[in-house]
Amino acid sequence: MRTPRIVTARTSRRALVAAVVAAAALSATSSNAPADDLGELLPDERNTIEVFEKSAPSVVFVVNRGVHRDLFTWRTTEYLRGTGSGFVWDRQGHIVTNYHVIEGASQVSVVIDEQDYPARVLGAEPKRDIAVLAIDAAAAGRARPLRLRPVVLGDDRNLRVGQKVLAIGSPFGLDRTLTTGVISALGRDIVGVGRVTIPDMIQTDASINPGNSGGPLLDSRGRLIGMNTMIYSKTGSSAGIGFAVPVRFIRRIVPQIIETGRAVSAALGASYFDDDVVRRLGLNGVLIRRVYPDTGAAQAGLRGTRQSRRGRILLGDVIVGVEGQQVRSYDELYNALDRHQPGDVVTVHYLRDGRREKAKVRLSAL
The missing domain is CATH 2.30.42.10 (PDZ domain)
Incomplete structure (x- = not known):
């Protein structure tokens, strides 16, 4: 029997290419769907729809690109290293994602409403797998000001096992994909990419796949309670065991990075x-x-x-x-x-x- 392993949920280049056709078909189907009367739906369904419609504009698609230099010709070639998710922190263009999503990147960009914006890494705290990006709408040649909707911050101190949660992200490059589930466990201590334990991680059975890393984990009121970071899996795809960094670390570290460019410990x-x-x-x-x-x-x-x-x-x-x-x-x-x-x-x-x-x-x- 193979031992399950902890893996980060960043999408590889191969997985992203395999999802292009499916993404196009899904986009066409969803854009033509008629608006249903929410009054005919169950209360839980209405809640899910309302949270998604309110929160989805705060979720972005993060692209990590590398540059390869030919040793003989010295020519450089850009290539896709991986993709992930992120969420809008404020109206000034700060984006929060996982450190492992942008690790090793030569160039980073953020996709919002199908528009690609260059971004720079302001700073990161690998020990908590948190990174902050700053998007530059002017560098992308956009005449109109970028309208951003920041995520609503919640609190992870009073969470309960069994509580409903929603995950929004870009699994396999399928941006703004919603999955739902419950909090399966609390207080999970797991070693992250920074090679130290991230304490009190939130475990959920909401489906988290490669590409979901950096996306928000929300409560039933649409408030951020964690950032989806890794999964426990034999195959690398969702097995119903995902983990999110608690929002209290994000609340403390992100403002420090925005102000000083680094996390203060x-x-x-x-x-x-x-x-x-x-x-x-x-x-x-x-x-x-x-x-x-x-x-x-x-x-x-x-x-x-x-x-x-x-x-x-x-x-x-x-x-x-x-x-x-x-x-x-x-x-x-x-x-x-x-x-x-x-x-x-x-x-x-x-x-x-x-x-x-x-x-x-x-x-x-x-």
């Missing part, structure tokens, strides 16, 4: 050895490589790894806990610190020469 003010190095040394925790001057870690007296005058390696402090939360790896340290803001004072537990000690550390901005 709370940090101790030190660098660390890779986890595999620590394990080979027979240690359990996070080994400090270096403590940066004029940081909270330096002021608290934490020590980095150093070399004695005789050339002997003296190991630094091994962090084993933050605010009572056990720390056994860099992943756990990052997520423990991510619960706090720069300027907060936290209690750090560490091992020094085999003795367990603790110190108060004021967090710096990373």
Whole structure:
């Protein structure tokens, strides 16, 4: 029996080409469909239709292009690396999507109402798989101002398993495709493309396929509660197990990227050895490589790894806990610190020469 795997939901070039004919047929069919009387439909159907019609204009199609240079002629050729989804953040042209959707792109564009607009990557936080784009309508030669409808932000703190959700995106290049389902589980901790755990992800059985990455997961009132990011599948297509990044991370990180071009994280003010190095040394925790001057870690007296005058390696402090939360790896340290803001004072537990000690550390901005 094959082991199911976690895969991101970005559409590959082959899948996109295979969907072109189907997309054209679907567009023609939907555009000619008569307007039904909503009063004849069930309340749940009316709700689904109303949420889609209100929210669909906020959802965009994101295209990731690369450039190939011929080693003999030095000519460059543009090619399609993949596609995904995104949603409008504000009327100034900021678009939110997954980092893995635009990762490695030479050029990025955003398709809105069948119009292609060039975009630039303002910044990203790979550890939460979030990226922010800025579209440039003027560069596309559009005379009319671009009318954007920002998504309505919700809250993921009071979600319940069984609650209705709607996913809108561009699976296999079929833009503004709607699927519905329920919240299947909450609090899923899954390692993302940034190689650290994204905590409290929302699990849903709403169909999510390649191309849905970066699209919104909405509640029954059309409010954003998460961003569709990955699926659990044997084949790479939907198996009814999809995951979304909670909106609280998006609320915090996106404004930071828009304002400064990067996400701001709370940090101790030190660098660390890779986890595999620590394990080979027979240690359990996070080994400090270096403590940066004029940081909270330096002021608290934490020590980095150093070399004695005789050339002997003296190991630094091994962090084993933050605010009572056990720390056994860099992943756990990052997520423990991510619960706090720069300027907060936290209690750090560490091992020094085999003795367990603790110190108060004021967090710096990373």
